[in-house]
Amino acid sequence: MRYPEGVLALVTGGASGIGAATAARLREAGVRVVTADLAPGADEKLDVTDPDAVAAMVAGIGPVGILVNSAGIVGPSGPLVDLDLDAWRTTFRVNVEGTFLLCRAVAPQMVAAGWGRIVTLASIAAKDGNPGQSAYSASKAAVIGLTKSLGKELARTGVLVNAVAPAAVSTPMNAHTDPAVLARSQSLTPMGRFGTAAEIAELIAWLCSAQVSFSTGAVYDASGGRATY
Template identity: 65%
Template sequence: MKTAVITGGARGLGAATAERLRQDGVRVVTLDLAGDVDYQLDVTDDGALESVAAEIGTVDILINSAGIVGPGVPLVETRAEDWRKVLEVNVLGTVATMRAFVPGMVERGWGRVVNFASMAGKDGNPNLAIYSASKAAVIALTKAAGKELATTGVLVNAIAPAVISTPMNAETAPEALAHITNLIPMKRIGQPEEVAELVAWLASEKVSFSTGAVYDISGGRATY
């Protein structure tokens, strides 16, 4: 039985992915700041991650779903502390979990890492400059790590969803939500279960010749 660690596993896409992987017989360990999860911790806390990694033992799959949106304001109204907070969670948190769990995967010669990026990281969303920049960083991180690990048996890929029906997006400013929904040719937002299907595939043995890639799930918004 394979073991998966899912950050941001308490709700939204992380919770949907946890449920989907369990259907495949995967042992799922969920991490989040709060909520009904196996371990409550901050992904930016290296010491806590190290301790939890030791408790969990062998990990084959890492799903980096933890993330925050940050303020929905024009770029010139953003503050340095807003940037630091979002980048700390969305980028450094992803890096921290990879540092904690990828070495064991490399040692065993098999692993799957799926990082949650966003269409915002490819297109840039107005009044969400911080979030957009953080997800662009996740995309570049994924490409670099995928190339570094390409011969190890550990595959690192990212997904770039358009707007999905999750608690995080329920907190997004209505005008921003309307704008990004209007960009989707299917004229609807995605469902967490639809995203979880893509993640489950990327976390499986069915994927063998793809790494450092970004998989769009956007209702037609992304065509490149």
């Protein structure tokens, strides 16, 4: 895959899971990568819900040419009528507001440079709606709407904005997910297995490359055949 010489990629949620796998894949291709996460092991410690922290970090690392919004949480599991409002709001703050804040911070740099790639992490749950995961499903649907809107806004600037919608993937984020929810997801996947972080990272790395030039505001499924539209 080809990338502009010297381009800097920022990967949120980069300490583990899909974020870490994406950072490794981009580095393998010769891209300079900065990972940001609250968890240990990231290059930068970052709370993606803190607008001041996001602005300060982006200003400090230099012009970002590639942004991968991988930071996210599963949120509460259970019937919608039993969900705690604070837990619902936290899910949206991390998954949606975090994506918004990072996009808002880096988009002007990319537009000024005339080139950029933004990839957001959605989910097949955004399309199907997982029972018992209404907060997660709704927040990821919002990420898809944000991606489509921003992709259209920036369509003539050289900045492409696309989303990836995985089915269940074996990552630390799913370590505490209700086993019944995961079992249902696997049963709905024609391939009969969970995806791997490396498989998702390969798709993300392609969407970040210069080889993608006529796709923006799109959603790419990585669902083992589960996706129906």
